[in-house]
Amino acid sequence: MVSAKAPKHVHYSSSRNLNYRVAASVAQKNTGHRYLVNVNKKLGLSPGYHTQRLARLRDYQRSKQRALATTRAFKRKRLEKKAKMHQKLSSAEVRDGDSYQTGCSLDAAISDDIQSIPAPVITPEYLPLEQKTLNDSCMTYFDVETTGLVKGFIDKLPLFKDCIPNQPSYSQPKIYNILVGELYMEDVAALRRLFEEIYPSLVLKSKFSGTNESVMQLYQHRNCTKGLLTTLRPLTYSKTITNCMATKIASSRLGLSHLKLAHKRDRQQKIENLFTEICGHTSKARVTKSKTNNSVNINLSE
Known part of the structure; x- marks a missing residue:
């Protein structure tokens, strides 16, 4: 005041x-x-x-x-906000190490802990093409071709499942044999005839499409996840974590070296603050909000 x-x-x-x-x-x-x-x-x-x-x-x-x-809802909201701020501060201290501590530049002792753990990222998703763009564009069917005139891509598998449901198999040769009644021929010609037989609407095309930028972002994210997933194999081989949990950890840009570094910096909360860190403006946790990370902590301590 x-x-x-x-x-x-x-x-x-x-x-x-x-x-x-x-x-x-x-x-x-x-x-x-x-x-x-x-x-x-x-x-x-x-x-x-x-x-x-x-x-x-x-x-x-x-x-x-x-x-x-004085209401209960207001007090609960205030406590949740305080806990969120504390969790955000703890996560930043674990990711940045000594460089995030108060008065680190005034300390005479020089710390060698300068490695930074990557910040959490939100998994990229396909950004659908607008119906006007699809209507003004010409459909092109190709095997492997590089061109700068492509506006986006359409994922045919979920499109086939939506247009012709309840099929035993959705492989392109099987679908071609069912709809056209002929043996499968070369990929490009078969794919074109399938689209002519199904004739999906602009709404379905837009629903299962993706722009060039979103496809490339998802491709790069999956390559990064694949590389980090190989570092977590010792934890999956020892049954410390499941393959699904390892994929979640790698998808959040965390590898085995990052987990060991977080465990070294915070002996009390260990990797819990890192796993429960909030991604962006969403309320989604970086890996999981579950506190059952004791097996991972024990394995990293050994």
Whole structure:
């Protein structure tokens, strides 16, 4: 309250009106916003119609805030926000090591722990093409070809499952034999005839399509995940974690060296703060919110 009436950037501390500003803050804290009306009355001045109206409005708003602060939902939300801030700080300390600690530049001892653990990322997804783009574009069927004129791609497997459901197999030769009634021929011609037989709508084409940028981002993310997954094989071979959990860990840009580094930096919470870190603006955890990471901690300690 004092900082609102005497902000530091204005530097009222060297001015004579600082005492009046602090006194106004104390009066507002004790009696509310009507303190200015009482001062005007005591000095024989008009209390002011608009001053009284604004004072009543501010006091009413403050009473509502005070009543809301005593509710169970507000207290729960405040505790959740505090826990979220603490978890965010702990995760940053684990990822950045000594470089994130307070006063690290003033410490005479030089730390060799300067390696940083990658920040969490959200798994890329296909960004569908707009129906107008599909309508204005010409469908091209090819094996392997490089061109700069491609707007995007369509994943044919989920498209076939949506257009012709309840089929025993969705491989291209089987679907071609069922719909066309002929033996399978070369890929490009068969794929074109399949699309002519099914004739999917623009809505379905847009639903199962993806832009060039989103396809490349997903491709790069999968390559990075594949490389990190190989480092986690000792944990999967020893049955410490499952293959599904290893894929989640690698997909969040974490390898075995990162887990060992996090375990070394935080002996109490160990890798829990790293696994439960929030990804971006979503409430989704980096790996898992489950606290059953004891087996991983024990294996990393050995």
